[in-house]
Amino acid sequence: MPGTRSARTRWIASVGAVVTAAALLTGAHTAGAAPVPGTGPGAGEAHVVEYFDGPGGTPRHTTVPAEVPASIARHRTSGPAPGGAAVTPVQRTGPVSGRLDLVIMGDGYTAAQQADFHADAQATLDHVFAIEPYASYRGLFNIWLVDAVSAESGVSGDPTAGVVRNTALSSYFFCEETERLLCLDTSKVTAYADRAPASDIVFVIANSAKYGGAGYSFPTPPDGATYHGVATMSSDNPQSYLIGAHELGHSIGNLADEYQYAGFGAYPYPSSESANISVTPELGTSKWYRWLGEQDPTGSVIGTYEGGDYYETGVYRPTSTSLMRTLASTDFNHVGREAMIKGFYTYADxxxxxxxxxxxxxxxxxxxxxxxxxxxxxxxxxxxxxxxxxxxxxxxxxxxxxxxxxxxxxxxxxxxxxxxxxxxxxxxxxxxxxxxxxxxxxx
Ligand SMILES: [Zn+2]
The missing domain is CATH 2.60.40 (Immunoglobulin-like)
Incomplete structure (x- = not known):
């Protein structure tokens, strides 16, 4: 997506979203005052990540160290170095400058399991691209598989916290002692992503049946990378693909989360940059006034529903539920779809x-x-x-x-x-x- 028309504007907006999440964790409410996480490697740096505590469960944000724990990180893959990793084009619909380039890699797949990785990646793609508007706009994507070969099968923290496996990307459950939070070494992700002709977004599929995942947002790509988001998910859990579908809502559509946390109270900001959050309750003046009263794919009628962007009052979302509110919903609402389509065309022509x-x-x-x-x-x-x-x-x-x-x-x-x-x-x-x-x- 080099040279896109409004990528800069969008990522500035996204900084706000990430800082908001960081501010929540520190108790600060001054947008822009918190450091922007995830802008590069280094001791003491942290990434803000989003995770889900179970299928259809409650989404959460937390910060995780950029460095993986020493017990996991000291393992080195015995497979080919990243520079020799095989790349397979799943679909190439146009030049990388005019397409949204999605890179998929696996972790915890041995050399003998690369065919499994390809099958799992294909199944994930089939599920994500069954959701609108991904389904209609799949033709704006190039999709690349990169073979990351692991010495051992499966990933760390599966099934229990003490399990350590030697894998190419150092993926591990129980990140920050949170069972469903599936973290990894983003510098290793970058080394493999660089093998693809371009990478705007990365999916990492962990060879596991355990539910979990994480969404990493990078307002500016980490050192040496071109991607703006990494979503991790497990291969053999039938609900994990929804983590990827949700995270692309942030990284492509610049959509805010439509959920709230109990006890967060009133919205502290004068406005939101996201298309799906409004501080105005009057129906006719909400951001999505053009959609008001329409029956929505998520099952409700579009209106102004109080609560969203982590706060309980003084902030409104377009529908009762949606994929941006809970993974129990498998659809974007009309407002989200429109924002996603705008995002697709920001990356692609x-x-x-x-x-x-x-x-x-x-x-x-x-x-x-x-x-x-x-x-x-x-x-x-x-x-x-x-x-x-x-x-x-x-x-x-x-x-x-x-x-x-x-x-x-x-x-x-x-x-x-x-x-x-x-x-x-x-x-x-x-x-x-x-x-x-x-x-x-x-x-
Ligand atoms: Zn989210």
Whole structure:
């Protein structure tokens, strides 16, 4: 996603979310005053992570040390070094600069178990990409598997806290003495992620049937990495994939958590940067006023439900429940879907061409454009312009010549624009964010 249009804005917003979580833990309420965790390795550094105490259970945040415990970290994998790890493209729908690159690696899989890892990764993908809007927008992703070979099968802390296994990424349950919190060595994740052509988001699948996982958010990628989020989950627990689906809600959609903690009381901030949290209870002025009254995929009618972003009062969410509130729900609400679609297009462009935009094209030269293979909710529409004037008869064409559009003079500009007409987007600003253009000049 290098050079994305609004990634900077989004990650600044995400800093707020992470600092909020950190502030909760220290009792401070001054957003921006707490250090931003997870910006690089080093003694004493910590990551803020989110975990879930059981299938459909209560989500929690905590800080974990960047360093794994010495008893686990001293093991070194006996498999190939990360630099020699095999990479398998699961799907490659476009150039890495125009796609959201998801990297999946396993931990606790021996050399003889790499086929198991591939099967487990595929099953996780099948589950996550059955959820909307991932399902409709899978075509905006490149997906890469990286084989991390472990000396031993399974991960540390499974089934009990004292169990130590020698694995490639040092994954361990009972992180910070929390049974369901599945931590790992992010510097090892980075070493393997670097094997993929690009990595925006990483899933780590631990070879285990024990329920657990963690979501690491990186407002700026850790040292040497390009990814912004790592979600850990176990392979053989049927509910663990929901951890990955939820965590991508944060890292792609910049969505806030829609749950609250008992005893947290009133919302201490004047506003929220997240699309799914509003401090305004009046129905007509909530951020999601365009969706009010709609029946929602999560089962409720969209309104303003009090409680969210960890606080109990003075803050509102769009629906009674959702995947951002509890993993007992397997759907984003309409507001979350719209934010996710905006996030997809922040990383990815639906329009590409094999004709470089920096070169001049002859009037009779064909210009072909390609649309990302999105489906379902999505609807891509191509429009063409000459010197900024729309050529209506060419709408929908994926191959034109400048001459056919009436552009025969040297220096005239031919532009192709694609916009997603999906009904899952109602905010004109989000609609604009789905759009991208390519322009050529006539030779
Ligand atoms: Zn969360």
């Amino acid at each position: 639906a329009l590409t061409s094999t004709v470089p935009t920096g070169t001049r094209v002859r009037p009779g030269q064909p210009i072909g454009v390609r649309l990302a293979p999105v489906t379902g909710l999505s609807g891509l529409k191509v429009t063409w312009y000459v010197d900024g004037k729309q050529i209506a008869r060419a709408t929908g064409d994926t191959s034109v010549t400048p001459a056919r559009l009436g552009a025969t003079r040297s220096g005239q500009r031919v532009t192709a624009t694609v916009t997603d007409t999906t009904a899952a987007v109602r905010d004109p600003a989000v609609r604009a964010a789905t759009s991208n253009s390519l322009t050529w000049r006539v030779r």
